[in-house]
Amino acid sequence: MRIPTSLLALTVLLAAPALAQKPQGAAPQRPAGYPRSYDATIADARAEGRVRIYANADRAELVPVVEAFKRRYPGIQVFYADLGSTEMYARFVRETRARQYSADIVWSSAMDQQVKLINDGYAQQYASPEKPALPETAVWKNMGFGVTAEPIGIVYNRRLVPAGQVPQSHQDLETLLRTRRAAYTGKVATFDPARSNTGYLYLSQDFQTTRDTRSLMEAIARTRPVLETTTGPMLAGVASGKLAIAYNVIGSYALEQARRHPDLGVVFPRDYTLVTSRIAFIAREARHPAAARLFLDFLLSREGQGQLARHSLWPVRSDVPSRRLPPGQARVVRVGPQLLVNLDRLTRARFLRDWNAILGNGQPRP
Template sequence: MMRTIFLLLLLTGVAVPATAQRPAGYPRSYDALIAEARVERVVDAYGNADTAAMAPTIAAFRRAFPGVRVNYVELESRDLYRRAVSETRARRPSADLVWSSAMDLQAKLINDGFAQAYQSPEKPALPQAAVWKNMGYGVTAEPVGFVYNRRLIPPAAVPRTHEAFERLLRDRRGPLTGRVATYDPTRSNVGYLYLTEDYGTTRDTRGLLQAIAATRPLLSRTTGPMLDAVASGRAAIAYNVVGPYALARARRDARIGVVFPRDYTIVASRVAFIARDAT
């Protein structure tokens, strides 16, 4: 299990010595766990983060454990959930670490007994809400925002609140018809989760979604196609986009702008846990 624990540490941003020594301040019992890690050869991780985005974390793990290979399998959140459940129930080889932004599905996996407890020495430094039952660790804080095409949405028209987003859609319904993008909540668990948070925050969400629906929006299962559509101009604006992906794209593509609404901003977390049968 030690190889899995250290991958979890790297996800939370803890510095792991390149020689795989016990981190400063950790109990002496970790020496034995590190010795076990040296004889293990591979750690299997399931996640819904882009493989390219995971590359720096995997590289850091390889520097800490040169003899241990990381087998990272990128899956859609629902596919990840189904695979973790089916493999565990069938007693087939499965992931050591399960990591997903679908917080509701991660919580269900934990509550249904698919995770094992791990009380990290880093726990006191984490926000209380970032740790669930000493099993689930929220290792990111990802704001959700609006993404727009800078040429098609002039600065004065960029919505800064959800109310302004709805007003933009109603005032410019004709030009924006077929040019608004968002997640398809029937296919994207993350998209469904964000809408659930919207509804839980304000009753005005119904009016906003009616305005989006009136534009016959472009619906996407994942973030990449929405960003591509906005960049190319096929979409003028996108709603409820994962912030880190949007910001990373905007840094290298001047056609894209990103706004985090001022009235409220959903902040999601990618939740990681050690699988119940990980050894």
């Protein structure tokens, strides 16, 4: 679970003993299958000596990737700023417009914001040698690269939700909340789409998937739900028993927490499960473009994807061993321009008016 840090906090991952810089010897060999011209990219990256990343992946998820990257490319420092998606977007845009030193790579779970930055000219094109191994849905314009394939699920407390009542689908969840509303009043949580861009993305995708989403949201609204801006408080609330159920939770975080909290159960709805991706791109004004290419390629490589998979971030590549959803269950959110619809001001305003109406209708009448 990501622990928020100060907006200005910059974590120098190499400060940890496990990441101590290795002495530079012979030039690292290019990965197998890469073109001979990649030798020049490696040489340029070593000359640059560093790469700066803005991301909202947890340190526990990223540090092993950085360690492996350092073993392959010793001498390249990795600087990582752990930022919320909204903070990341604002900071990167502000610094870029002011021509200040900013990120070389921007890597975020806010898919629509990433696509907007790419569409607005903040990214540079790069034909990664790893592209042929990626699903078509994970690459847009050789700029935006989906690095993960993360399912969005339902989390529940095993002590508060009897085994026979655990919802296995969206319809199951709606039925449970309608038939046992009193038991779950004040015990259900979800994202607040008005305050969380991630929550807005997930809920808008639900509405695009099925018209039944409105009925489910009405059932949730009648429980007087707890509305959060991040996954962390929802998982903590369910694990402690303060909450019984959390809807639309990032599956990678939920599975990681379930390892530590035996009362935490995770369900990926069998009717459909949204699968989102953390999109990475290389900044148009990157100060260290060659090192950024190396790091992006490593994230997309089998080795990098394998490191992510070992820390609950499901890889986007199908040739990396990992847990997978059953065929037909995944509703993959494609990396591409259709996500820009979410950021249209009129569309967003109309959506949030409807959401507020659902919440208002769900409150008990005086």
